[in-house]
Amino acid sequence: MRAILTGGGTGGHIYPALAIARGLQQHFPRTEILYVGTNRGLEADIVPKAHFPFQAITVSGLARKISLANLQVLWQAWQGYREAGRIIKKFQPDIVIGTGGYVCGPVVMAAARLGIPTLIHEQNALPGITNRILSRFVDLVAVTFEDSRRYFSGKARVKLTGLPIRPEILQARRSEALGSLNLSREKLTLLVFGGSRGARKINQAMIEVIKRYGNHPQVQVLHATGQAGYREFLQELSSQSIVLDKYVNIIVKPYLYNMHEALAAADLVVSRAGAATLAELTALGLPAILIPYPYAAENHQEYNARALADRGAAVLIKDAELTGRRLVESIDAVINRPDKRQDMARASQNLGRPEALRDIIKCVEEILPRP
């Protein structure tokens, strides 16, 4: 089996593609994967670190308004389409799979034109523009939410699968993860991150959390600031005379490349409400405090977060209402109450779809030509 995976920009598009790549490797003997992305997206960093071959093409996203810059974008899309065509002809894939983000457009389109089986996966209830267009040309559209069916072209074959998560996330073991992260086995672990690019607002609120939990005897904190916010966060700590080295129980990193271990170690998670993150939290049955990013297209993160909060799996704090104090109070209210944590964990687990990857592999089998 030879497969090209494409999807990019943010982690929310990349990790589902990596999950599918791993699923293909586990299911089909001698699978060869090629990941096609852009050099500007997070995929150029994440994919090689996940040990998959990576090739870049030149494309960029359309501005929402009509502008001269868009002419250049269209020219680049044409270039990208030709580059993708060359890559596909050389690699000779049996299937091309896209998980959203503008890089998918030229790659999946070129594959469809060359008669190669194509599948796209949509992570959000409100589908992205690239996937909406591609749905007219591909063999199958796999969706996370039943709701998104109606946004795709009438002709598209749409299947509900859920959002595939990386197999290592389901396989990681807590005690090994704690060891490899240098965390204590005796303390509760609070995992904090703001989506794949980090969240400045959450980082700001974390200052109070660090003051509250620094050297706490029962709680430890693992906080990923996002690559772009790391320096600023350290500066903010030092301007408030907070010396991280004095706290044995607080670990701050720019990015977690070993999220499977971080999630396995976690007892409570504080994060944004991107679709991939929520699929991971619910597949593991983790309780969470969610602060949806308010500027995501049509406020979809708030809808994502409500799906969990309404069923008791998460506490929702609106971004506009987030302060250090509010975050500390919310964490206190969950972390010190094992019964509440357990109820939230059960509710979270009820929403999980750990079989999504298996269902996508079934979709792949359906569209491959019979041997």
Ligand SMILES: CC(=O)N[C@H]1[C@@H](OP(=O)(O)OP(=O)(O)OC[C@H]2O[C@@H](n3ccc(=O)[nH]c3=O)[C@H](O)[C@@H]2O)O[C@H](CO)[C@@H](O)[C@@H]1O
């Ligand atoms: C601002 C915005 O529009 N965000 C969108 C983007 O979010 P974003 O890219 O943040 O995606 P998600 O929250 O869905 O997923 C983040 C992914 O990054 C991983 N991770 C994160 C931090 C880290 O240090 N290490 C790490 O591995 C998480 O485990 C997860 O797999 O794509 C999602 C899926 O299309 C959408 O639902 C989000 O609304």
